[in-house]
Amino acid sequence: MERHNFKKLQIWNDAMNLIDKSYSFTGNLPASENYGLTSQMNRSIVSIASNIAEGSSKSSNKHFVQFLETSLGSAFEWETQLIICKRQNYIEEEPYEDLLQDIKSIQRKISNFIKKLKTKKS
Numbered sequence: 001m002e003r004h005n006f007k008k009l010q011i012w013n014d015a016m017n018l019i020d021k022s023y024s025f026t027g028n029l030p031a032s033e034n035y036g037l038t039s040q041m042n043r044s045i046v047s048i049a050s051n052i053a054e055g056s057s058k059s060s061n062k063h064f065v066q067f068l069e070t071s072l073g074s075a076f077e078w079e080t081q082l083i084i085c086k087r088q089n090y091i092e093e094e095p096y097e098d099l100l101q102d103i104k105s106i107q108r109k110i111s112n113f114i115k116k117l118k119t120k121k122s
Helices: 010-026 037-056 061-087 093-119
Strands: none
Touching: 010 037, 010 061, 010 093, 037 061, 061 093
């Protein structure tokens, strides 16, 4: 199997762009959320890109897929935290919808990449 250069993967670049947006957003959450939503959202958004990068170093598609699945789980975790922010009125509708669209796009791309890798021989 040829290893993937994670820096050239669109899903990694999309995740890195969303990290920037997420940090900007969480920096404006109430101070009472520093050890709650702020910390959790930052950890889960970083996990998306980090697992893509780490998985790209693996010697088989099967192992890469395991890391992509972890990345996908972190993407759903971050989406849930974003929904919590909306329910707590920490975010207005328009930026919420923009971030929601971004994370759903990443989820789709990771899912499609997993499907693609599963059909290839390792």
